[in-house]
Amino acid sequence: MISVRGMRHHLIDIERLDAEGKRVALIGPNGAGKTTLLEVLAGMDKLREGSVKVLGKSPSQVKVGWVGEFPDRTMLFSRVCDEVASSLRFTKVDQEDADLIVMESMAMLKRPDLLKRYTRSLSGGEKALVAFAAAIVNSPDILILDEVDSHLDEATAGIITDAVQLSGIPTLFCTQDMDRASTADHVIFLRDGRVQFSGSPAEVFGQLEDSCFYPSLWRLSQ
Amino acid sequence: MRADLDFMVEREDFKLRCVASYGEGVHLVSGVIGSGKSTMALVMASLLQCQGRYLTKGVQRTILSMQFPEYHITSSSVDDEVRSWGLDPRDVLPRAGMEDRGAIDPFKLSRGQLKRLNLACVFALDPDILLLDEPFSSLDCMVKSRVCKAIESRKDKITMVFSHERSVLPRVESISHIADGKLIHHGSTPEAVSQWASPPPYLRQALQRGARPQNITLQDSMEALCATRD
Numbered sequence: 001m002i003s004v005r006g007m008r009h010h011l012i013d014i015e016r017l018d019a020e021g022k023r024v025a026l027i028g029p030n031g032a033g034k035t036t037l038l039e040v041l042a043g044m045d046k047l048r049e050g051s052v053k054v055l056g057k058s059p060s061q062v063k064v065g066w067v068g069e070f071p072d073r074t075m076l077f078s079r080v081c082d083e084v085a086s087s088l089r090f091t092k093v094d095q096e097d098a099d100l101i102v103m104e105s106m107a108m109l110k111r112p113d114l115l116k117r118y119t120r121s122l123s124g125g126e127k128a129l130v131a132f133a134a135a136i137v138n139s140p141d142i143l144i145l146d147e148v149d150s151h152l153d154e155a156t157a158g159i160i161t162d163a164v165q166l167s168g169i170p171t172l173f174c175t176q177d178m179d180r181a182s183t184a185d186h187v188i189f190l191r192d193g194r195v196q197f198s199g200s201p202a203e204v205f206g207q208l209e210d211s212c213f214y215p216s217l218w219r220l221s222q
Numbered sequence: 223m224r225a226d227l228d229f230m231v232e233r234e235d236f237k238l239r240c241v242a243s244y245g246e247g248v249h250l251v252s253g254v255i256g257s258g259k260s261t262m263a264l265v266m267a268s269l270l271q272c273q274g275r276y277l278t279k280g281v282q283r284t285i286l287s288m289q290f291p292e293y294h295i296t297s298s299s300v301d302d303e304v305r306s307w308g309l310d311p312r313d314v315l316p317r318a319g320m321e322d323r324g325a326i327d328p329f330k331l332s333r334g335q336l337k338r339l340n341l342a343c344v345f346a347l348d349p350d351i352l353l354l355d356e357p358f359s360s361l362d363c364m365v366k367s368r369v370c371k372a373i374e375s376r377k378d379k380i381t382m383v384f385s386h387e388r389s390v391l392p393r394v395e396s397i398s399h400i401a402d403g404k405l406i407h408h409g410s411t412p413e414a415v416s417q418w419a420s421p422p423p424y425l426r427q428a429l430q431r432g433a434r435p436q437n438i439t440l441q442d443s444m445e446a447l448c449a450t451r452d
Contacts, residue, residue, distance in 0.1 A: 030332060030335060030361060031332060031334065031335060035332060069332075070292065070333060073292075113235070116235075117235070121234075123255055123259075124260065124289045124356065125255025126256045128255075129255065150359040150360045151255070151356075152255060153253070153254045153420070154420070154422070154423070155254055155420075156254060156255050176362055177389060178363070178389065179388065179423055179424075211363075212390070216388075216422075216440050217423055217427065219424075219440065220427055220428065
């Protein structure tokens with residue numbers, strides 16, 4: 001899914017990183033450089049040194065569905081229905097088709113009621129859900145989610161995971177929920193801008209058993 | 223010290239009815255997104271009008287830490303931001319692990335760092351009622367554990383934790399849950415633990431396996447599971 005070679009960018013220093021799979025989780029302490037790395041992979045920031053590939057291509061050639069860590073800073077429109085439809089409108093999708101896709105997406109996320117609301121009336125978690133809907137409507141090649149689940153209750157985070165699975169869209173996500181990270185195909189543990197561990201959940205969390213990063217459900221079944 | 227709630231908030235498509243009484247200690251309020259956790263916090267911070275009453279006894283100062291830490295920012299440097307709370311950056315920044323960040327623009331911080339800064343300030347002020355709206359969101363597990371310790375240390379004050387955190391939780395005195403526009407007070411721990419409508423995955427699993435945890439932390443669930451094996 002992603003490959004990184006000789007990346008030197010702000011605090012990030014990665015000689016070589018390869019991750020394959022449908023769902024790749026990026027984890028690590030606050031300030032490790034997770035958001036900085038995601039922004040480069042999403043093509044939102046220009047890489048200073050080195051090269052990165054996403055789905056075998058340069059990030060600018062990939063259609064990315066992005067949800068950032070500040071979901072209410074990225075809201076552009078006052079009505080939820082316009083916010084969710086924004087990427088379709090910008091690419092001039094037919095109005096009726098766009099409305100249908102928007103309705104189907106919010107139904108899949110089990111919150112069609114939000115379409116009637118104004119974005120400023122949404123709760124913090126509802127904003128994260130709307131930002132996710134806006135990212136998924138335009139059938140992106142890849143979803144890049146920056147700690148979206150930190151705004152969500154378990155049931156809603158589960159609905160997003162199901163929606164991602166159903167859509168079949170490859171997903172790179174950063175999370176502080178290790179139980180969720182442990183369900184990914186590949187896990188990358190970043191610390192101080194460097195890849196400390198990268199591999200299957202068993203390989204990575206096996207190295208983290210003595211830390212609080214070990215998934216709580218794994219700890220419980222020991 | 224006491225906070226007595228008997229109120230209702232009604233907006234278009236939204237209703238929240240709260241009847242509960244909270245004394246000294248840590249109280250957890252859970253609920254899905256949009257259920258009214260932040261609304262309840264706003265009423266208890268006297269920032270939102272309600273029908274009914276919200277009364278406190280023996281309380282001089284209430285502070286709300288909002289879900290999005292960027293909403294709190296009023297200054298253009300981290301040092302001034304700390305001073306805006308009436309605090310000395312030399313005392314507070316080391317506690318947030320940000321000694322070297324005093325001169326920079328708070329908006330240059332990551333969300334996790336902003337949250338840490340805000341929590342360091344509100345804990346330093348040690349208010350009688352501390353309302354923490356999603357205090358753990360975007361923090362890593364090491365910082366979450368430190369925040370839990372700070373929360374648990376406020377034994378003779380009232381601390382309300384509004385959260386859907388799933389892995390690192392503090393030990394609490396009571397549990398409440400908001401659903402369908404109504405606050406359900408499950409009562410005090412340990413009895414409330416098995417009543418809780420939305421336990422985190424590890425606690426749900428421990429309960430399903432017949433354990434009776436004394437409180438809601440992972441440690442409590444592990445100890446209770448060990449006890450079932452004896």
